[in-house]
Amino acid sequence: MGESARAGDRITEVAGIEVGQHHFIDADAKVATVDVDGAGWATGTTIVRITAPNAVCAVDVRGGGPGTRETDLLDPSNTVQTAHAIVLTGGSAYGLAAADGVMGGLEAAGVGLPMDERGHVVPIVPAAVIFDLPVGDWTSRPDADFGRRALAGSSGEVAIGSVGAGAGARAGAVKGGVGTASRTIADGPAAGITVGALMVANPVGSVIDPATGLPWGAGASELGYHGLQQPSPGDVAGFADLVAKQTVLNTTIGVVATDATLDPASTKRVAMAAHDGLARAIVPAHSPLDGDTIFAVATGRLHPEPPPLVPRGMNPDVAVVAEVGRVAAVVVARAIVGAVLAATSVAGIPAYRDVVPSAFTSRAE
Known part of the structure; x- marks a missing residue:
């Protein structure tokens, strides 16, 4: 149901990050409609495991x-400033149960905040969910076993498309899914720092511009990266007709x-900047019906020297934070677009690649 993310272009290029996924999709799964209940399974869970010992975590919620x-817990003013895994899952609020299974697995491995001298730990496992309950049976949703x-299964490999938490995802009129991207900054104050993103695209808004048939987040400079070209007028018209019938x-x-070394407030700033990428790729974004949430992790492998003449009272890492935030927006947008491009049809939800096939060229390497 998915494909492997390109080496060198995935969140696991950041040292100290692994990804694990589990999903269950029935071949005959059905989507619920006004008159008919859904049937079967089409949902899953994706985790980002944080193995770096001194990682700092934050979150920004805008939906x-x-x-x-x-x-x-991840507010910079609070005591705990780290996490051991982050859970992204289907199942709406019911799917938060998947985090219990991650906590149990980490505890069994002795991973978590140490509580005493007898080896007891409390793993910190934040989580966020998508609403995919109408895709498949309402009661078929992730639990602790997911x-x-x-x-x-966590590792450096990352599957994308209709996998993990993206198994039952929709992106406006077409199938959503899991996407990832990364970029290493070449020069400037943040040279050598890598920034990566993993996104589960299931928005109320559309990732595709109905007027062009191309992703909102894939302007002229990004078409080559995604391996896209202007689709045929017939495909554009067909997609526009599909948008008119979409389910929200x-x-x-x-x-x-x-892999930069950042304090909690700066890590929060990266999460905030990352939402710019979400807004570039999805129209509209951050609506009252969305639950848009982005976690940020700084694993602390690199700490570039601050530039000279930083004014007294200013964060000495401000130039690094600004550049990391800028790139975070880029990789988030790429990951969202990539999720939709890699997705395959599930439960009768059409995939973009099937609706607008003329948009695809060979994907850039």
Whole structure:
């Protein structure tokens, strides 16, 4: 149901980050309509495991209808400043149960905040959900076992498309899914720092501009990266007709990670900047019906020297934070677009690649 992300262009290029996924999709799964209940399974869970020992985590929630766990804990003013895994999952609020399985697996491995001298730990596992309950049977949703299985399979490889938490995702009129991207900054104050993103695209808004048939987040400079070209007028018209009949679901969630050394407030600033990429790729974004949530992780592998003459009272890492935030927006937009391009049809939800096939050329390497 998915494909492998390109080496060198995935969130796991950030040292200290792994990804694990588990989903269940029935071949005969059906989407609920006004008159008919959904049937079968089409949902899953994606986790971002944080193996870096001194990672700092933050979150920025901008949708009006979020489903989350442990986000208050990640406020920079609070005591705990790290996480051991982040769960992205289907199942709406019910799917938060997947985080219990991740906690149990981490505890069994001795991973978590140490609580005493006897080895007891409390893993910190924030989570966010998408609303995919109408895709498949309403009661077919991730539980703790999904979380355990996703954790057990975590590695440096990343599958994209209709996998993990993206199994039942929709992106406006077409199939949504999981996408990832990364970029290493070549020069300037943040030279050598890598920024990566993993996103689950399930927005109320559209990732595709109905007037052009191309992704909003793939302007002229990005078409080559995504391997796209202007589609035929017939495909554009067909997509516009599909948009007119779309069913509204909601929420795009994800994680942006960097190997920079950042304090909690600066990590929060990266999460905030990452939402710019979400808004470039989805129109409209951050609606009252969305639960748009982006976590940020700074694994602390690199700490570039601050530029000279930073005014007294200013964060000495301000130039690094600004550049990391700028690139975070780029990789988030790429990951969202990539999720839709890689998605395949599930439960009768059409994939973009099937609706607008003339848009595809060979994907850039």
